[in-house]
Amino acid sequence: MYRFGVLFELIIVTNRILFKIIMKKLIVYTGILTAVLFSTSNFANAQQKKGISDQGKGAIIGGAGGAVVGGIIGHNVGGALIGGAIGAGGGYVIGNEHRKSVEKKRRAAYRAAYYRKHGHYPNAYVYQKKK
Numbered sequence: 001m002y003r004f005g006v007l008f009e010l011i012i013v014t015n016r017i018l019f020k021i022i023m024k025k026l027i028v029y030t031g032i033l034t035a036v037l038f039s040t041s042n043f044a045n046a047q048q049k050k051g052i053s054d055q056g057k058g059a060i061i062g063g064a065g066g067a068v069v070g071g072i073i074g075h076n077v078g079g080a081l082i083g084g085a086i087g088a089g090g091g092y093v094i095g096n097e098h099r100k101s102v103e104k105k106r107r108a109a110y111r112a113a114y115y116r117k118h119g120h121y122p123n124a125y126v127y128q129k130k131k
Contacts, residue, residue, distance in 0.1 A: 054099040055092050062091020 052060075063084045070083015114122045 053095070054102070055095040058091035058093070058095020058098070059088045060091070062094065063088030066090070 064087070066087015067080045067084035069087070071077075071080035073079055074083070111121055
């Protein structure tokens with residue numbers, strides 16, 4: 001009878017240990033699965049990227065051109081860095097002005113089309129971009 005009690009106690013202790021090990025693995029695997037699911041769900045939004053802005057394009061083109069000219073004029077790396085920085089700043093400003101003029105033309109075309117359709121100009125809230 002004594003052996004049965006010890007054997008039964010050993011089975012209970014073993015089951016508790018196994019249960020703890022299984023629960024730890026379950027928690028870890030659930031955490032890993034959740035992390036993978038959340039990390040892959042963000043990639044769906046990355047596909048909707050519109051591209052680089054006009055300011056960014058201007059800065060890249062200006063920076064590259066400025067670096068080339070600065071390197072030729074300065075005959076060293078310092079001249080290329082200074083030329084690149086100045087070119088990037090100038091390219092950004094030019095890109096920003098281009099974006100503003102495109103937006104202004106878009107608004108003028110919208111106002112003209114609205115006037116032709118409705119006979120009056122739109123209110124200010126019509127110009128807000130839709131998300």
